[in-house]
Amino acid sequence: MKNIVFLFCVSILFLACGEEKQMAFTSVKATAIHHDSISIRAIVLDSNELWFAGSNGKFGAIELLTTKKFRGRINKDSLHPEFRSIAKTKDAVFLLSVANPGLLYKISNDRKVVELVYEENNEKVFYDSMQFLDNQFGVAMGDPVGNCLNIIVTKDGGNSWQKIPCTSLPKVEEGEAAFAASNSNVVLRNNKIFIVSGGKKSRCFVSEDSGVTWNVYETPIVQGKTMTGIFTADFYDENIGFIAGGDYENQENNSDNKAITNDGGKTWKLVGQNTGFGYASCVQFVPNSKGKALVCVGGTGLHYSSDSGKTWLKMLDDKDLYTLRFKNDSVAYAAGKNRVVELKFGR
Template identity: 45%
Template sequence: MRFILVFIAALVFVSCNKKAEIEFNSVEITPVFIDSLSIRAIQPLDENRVWFAADKGKVGLIDGDTPKLAIIKYGDSLLHFRSIAATKEAVFVLSISNPAVLYKIGFNGTEATNIEEVYTEKGDNVFYDSMKFWNEQEGIAIGDPVENCMSVIITRDGGNTWEKLSCENLPKVEKGEAAFAASNSNIAIYGDNAWVATGGKKSRVMRTADKGKTWEVFNTPIVQGQAMTGIYSIDFLDENNGIIFGGNWEDKAFNEGNKAVTKNGGKTWKLIANGKEPGYRSSVKYIPGTEGQGIVAIGSPGISFSGDGGKNWKQLSKEGFFAIEFVNDSTAFASGNNRISKLIFKR
């Protein structure tokens, strides 16, 4: 009898600790904004409102059926934006290429109140890729190397001023190593941590555990060696568990070495679903409230879903997008060529 009771208790313990798989069978896609733009950076506020930053100098807030838009010029030039981040009182947009210009847009909860230029960087190799905030005061943006390290700028005062970190305090890059400004998602934030995914001829993960003061870098098994190979997107569930996704932009069907997970904060990575669909994707996100079991990866070839932590995947739609950001456990916004759409995932 004692053996039976112990055996039953062990079964209960195992079953309670096994994470339940998540199942979505379809996705409802509803356009909420149509324009002749390339939109790679979005920041939802709730189920009805989403900020975006795009090319042709255009930024805006989609409020239900109402787009509130602005065109930002630097001198006579229209800037191209691929980075966006938000705090309670402001939205920040950062342009690619030379010059890189970062704007702080005041926000009162309903309308933009003012636009202020808070950082500018000029140089032939300047190219910023993504931006995130740890909290209301501290944020980070990442760009391609201009010297022998990735470009990293940090704010500690709510985005009013930004300082570029010295290469003396950052890992050295390898030849041909940079990052992809594909979906504003080659940075992941959790707690005081930030992880930065690189790509190109070398594809690695940089990590800071103290909001940018110190850094380390880790190798990955992701496909690399060419200009358009590597990690395009990174997301973390907590300080230990994360996922990276990418592939070869020039061979989007190639599905080997394009997705991996870590269980130790990025120190080591293990390939998942290797040689299986999906291939190239530009943005990956854990679905909120699913304990890391639900994952969505999107890109120009379509929308893919895993309900078991990335072991198995299925394609929910062939409609292509660049970026995805979740609002809750079934609703997200996605952006791509000429549009932003609301996505409702259904069981």
């Protein structure tokens, strides 16, 4: 009997510890770790280092333990590209510019070699987002050049990139494009690729075989105007995903701007109607939250949800944070207008 009671008490203790770990955030402390005259919409974390890319050709890296910084700047002829996409493999960092010409650079880990690995010249070129699944396979997407989204892939670690032809992709609707708000239009989970669009049509494009075949699914996010739709997406795993956005020209409107999927993007359900944030620039799942906890930054501040987006707590009024990535389940980094900040969440 004593053994049974002991085991029961130990079980209760473990359950209590588990519940404590899943307790909701109640506060956040924001500390600026980098200042510069730069608009940053793309960051990537690698161990204890944060890389960023932004406007006017600027990019850099911050050692998170020492805050030691490296700053670089790229120019092509007289052009200083605007970078809104960044990705990292074990060997290099990749920066992708937005407008014509589309320029994709590979930067060695020691920062000594900067190589242009892809260039696209077309007046309609506008790349929005880029992600790597592992050290070999990566995807970048942009606004339509023809009658499909502009998607390029690499299978050799970013040394070469190939365009997926429109004959292999779903056709876009009139006025359908994407937003380069926070490098979160593309999400890769195992063999699945998720891509979200915005504008007059706002949908979710899904490939379950690394880009060979595609399906496209409707979403209930507000759409119909040039500056409406999905601005950001994240997937906790292959099934649980969250999209957010809204109307950039009416940033206080918090209806029809957030939705969740539990079936890998096939169907979406609006959540948090008329509550929480308005226009969203970036949304991310909190690690180890079982897909329940989310943090969003955008035009109405930083908001947090612990119940899959049903309700939201405003934690910061800061409207100038554009992108966000988590280091672990209580520390994240955000960037935006002229700075990078560390966010420490408290329970």
